[in-house]
């Protein structure tokens with residue numbers, strides 16, 4: 490598969506303050522030069538970033554780029570999701586990342602939807618084929634899954650409910666992704682499953698985040714990152730080598746694209762993009 494047929498996308502989170510919004514605008518101007526297929530914008534569980542996600546998506550659209558809002562359903566009512574879908578439709582947004590989300594601590598009510606497949610089904614009932622729907626997938630297994638098979642079947646239910654493609658949680662084990670794709674194919678999941686890529690900028694935050702979301706930092710990587718201590722230059726240089734190699738392997742083995750978790754930062758994602766020669770892929774992608 491040539492790069493022109495693959496999906497290269499960038500994930501952002503909505504800013505919390507006017508200063509954050511200004512910084513994100515500047516970062517986005519740089520990231521837009523990479524010509525990603527789309528920018529996705531995260532959504533706080535329970536609707537906590539609802540307006541900020543919408544505002545960010547609309548800004549991206551006004552700047553002339555494709556935007557895909559994330560939409561998580563935990564803690565939400567049918568009515569609130571309906572309202573959000575109508576807003577996106579009214580603004581001509583046609584691409585969503587549909588998620589369950591995680592209940593913020595202290596929020597006891599799960600709301601109308603228990604799992605993401607129920608959200609996907611609701612979106613299809615409400616809006617037919619209007620949206621291209623992405624869902625989340627977990628090559629290293631979602632931390633709350635009863636078993637790897639249960640998790641695979643949960644993904645299958647999301648596809649059967651009408652999802653068009655999936656983006657994975659980040660991982661650093663190539664074999665976890667390769668094995669997961671084999672398992673998906675064995676149960677008849679044939680939609681594109683785009684690897685999520687997390688650049689490495691610091692050890693402590695990556696370790697904390699990875700523990701929470703169930704992504705493994707392989708021992709050989711963890712040991713080296715730990716040993717660099719506060720030497721961020723070495724951490725970033727080593728991280729770039731590790732992640733470049735992972736992405737090269739993924740693309741060589743036929744991954745249908747890459748989705749970068751930018752954390753609203755330009756440097757590492759841009760460098761990875763250049764190293765992988767993705768600029769040439771440009772926006773000339775699938776219809």
Ligand SMILES: Cc1cc2nc3c(=O)[nH]c(=O)nc-3n(C[C@H](O)[C@H](O)[C@H](O)COP(=O)(O)OP(=O)(O)OC[C@H]3O[C@@H](n4cnc5c(N)ncnc54)[C@H](O)[C@@H]3O)c2cc1C
Nearest residue numbers: 531532534559588589590604605625631633634640643658
């Ligand atoms: C690409 C990507 C983007 C993300 N963006 C956001 C975001 O913007 N905002 C946000 O809050 N979070 C986001 N997340 C995190 C995500 O919300 C969490 O990982 C959440 O815990 C699970 O969401 P899901 O959509 O995968 O849930 P689901 O697919 O519903 O799965 C959640 C868990 O329930 C299990 N399960 C599913 N169905 C059943 C069932 N019927 N019975 C029992 N168990 C079941 C699954 O195996 C899994 O363990 C993102 C994750 C990824 C990979």
